[in-house]
Amino acid sequence: MSVSQPTNESTAVLADAEQGSSLWHDAWIRLSKNRMAVSGGIVLIFMVVVALLTPWIAPYDYEVQNLDLGAQPPSLQHWLGTDVFGRDLLTQIMYGGRISLAVGFIATAVALSIGVTWGAIAGYVGGRVDAVMMRLVDILYALPFMIFIVLLMVVFGRNVLLLFLAIGAVEWLTMARIMRSQVQSLRQQEFVEAAISLGLSPAAIIRRHVVPNALGPIIVYTTLTIPSVMLLEAFLSFLGLGIQPPQTSWGLLISYGAETMEEYPWLLIFPGLALTITLFSLNFLGDGLRDALDVRGSKD
């Protein structure tokens, strides 16, 4: 993961943004021509709608077991089959998706708000404050966070709220760097100088002039952060350190599926498909947005 540097291209894009909504309009047209990104977006919307409506549209009750039925392969009654307790797999995947998506979106939102605020302040105030704030980011960057999250989950028990916070606290660093470099290049623009000379407070300038203009790279990076957060959650849940029963998530379903895959391979394959398709869509959408908004090197 590297960080976008302020480049001539990005300033050019930002200069375009001053001329009303044409940037967003152009970006929209470019995005809608990118077939992979559009399909990604559609799949994603579908997943989110299903997740939101799950309690009403799930074919079976989440907790109902049918031990006589046991694990059955896909059939007309149970489209994706059932698990060893006779629970409907489609229902499990729908409820698991709610948690997986929620972790992805909420933890990313946590990261977004910390990172944008931090980066905006550092970039706007500059000088010694900036040096101290960004040095802190550098130091945190070097910490092996994967191991730290595992440690946190072990020490403070495995609860979802902590998972959100822990993941969010890791992912804000890149966001802060991106925001800072955006703000630094924006600060020198004439319209910001004009706003300063009109006596606007720094907070108002950041809110009204800086953040809206730095939106492109932030949107792109946000879209690419969600899949990496979801992957992290699934990774922890697979190890038994993330989401705990009776709740479920795609990572947890995959870990159960892997235990019994010899006899019941569908228990591994369908949750795996759900996770992979979602990550695929998010990555394609993110790549498409990056091309459409002409943001360079915000990831990889």
Add this chain to the structure above:
Amino acid sequence: MLKFIATRLLQAIPVIFIVITATFFLVRAAPGGPFDDEKVVLPEVKRALEAQYKLDLPLHEQYLAYLSDLANGDLGPSFKYPGRSVNEILFSGLPVTAELGFYALMIALVIGVLAGVAAALKPNTRQDYIPMTLAMIGICMPSFLLGPLLVLVFGIYLEWLPISGWGAIPGDKILPSITLGAAYAAYIARLSRAGMLEVLSQDYIRTARAKGLPEWKVVTKHALRGGLIPVIAFLGPAFAGLLAGSFVVETIFQIPGLGRFYVQAAFNRDYTMILGTTVFLSTLIVLFNLLSDITAAWLNPRLRAQFKGGA
């Protein structure tokens, strides 16, 4: 350059110190003592155990004692495996994990760089689309899904390869190494494609071509050096990722390496083991990041010049 290395080294020391301190206090803050879930322990026995592990001292004295042990390279005893020290457990697992990580990294580098360079040489053709689509699948297919799927297909259905163990049956190292390396092959393919594309459009490449150098020589002699800088910069974070990945892969394939020990220690609440492993792995990761940053800077003439100038 020397200044750059010195700065980065100086930055690494507080990081390692923060890791040690934070881990120590986090582990001590954990609810429940390490001997609480033993069946029934007589109060005297518990006190004796606590004295043996220095748990009866005030916290700051425990911390100082731990630091001084650490300075001597002693990570302490294991709570759960009496008589074995954390050092012993770590060093029995380290060679296994190092070997697994090495194979995975080699797979990732060879496949990733070849695929990425091939794609960059003919962008927007089939030679580009096919490896890049595969790379996207590699990125979206987590190791904990890929591993079981490979076991299912090659181990159980086709019965070509053993499905668990390490070094016991010939061929049992193949599936774990592929499982761990696949995602990194995918990342490296994308990075080397992007890096090569950028370099290939530079003037000095046009010069090399203009003076009549054969294409393979242009690529190997002039383009690769610059084009692979992002890949080398990625190796630091990749190392951290490989270690974390070994948690999963060693659990799936029942490999007695560091990753599996760490996960087991996490489940057993073996605090000294968690503490020792975290400190050890973190230090490794920080050092590797440092190494990959320095190598990337050294390969990049622009950065080198910048640091020569003392900027």
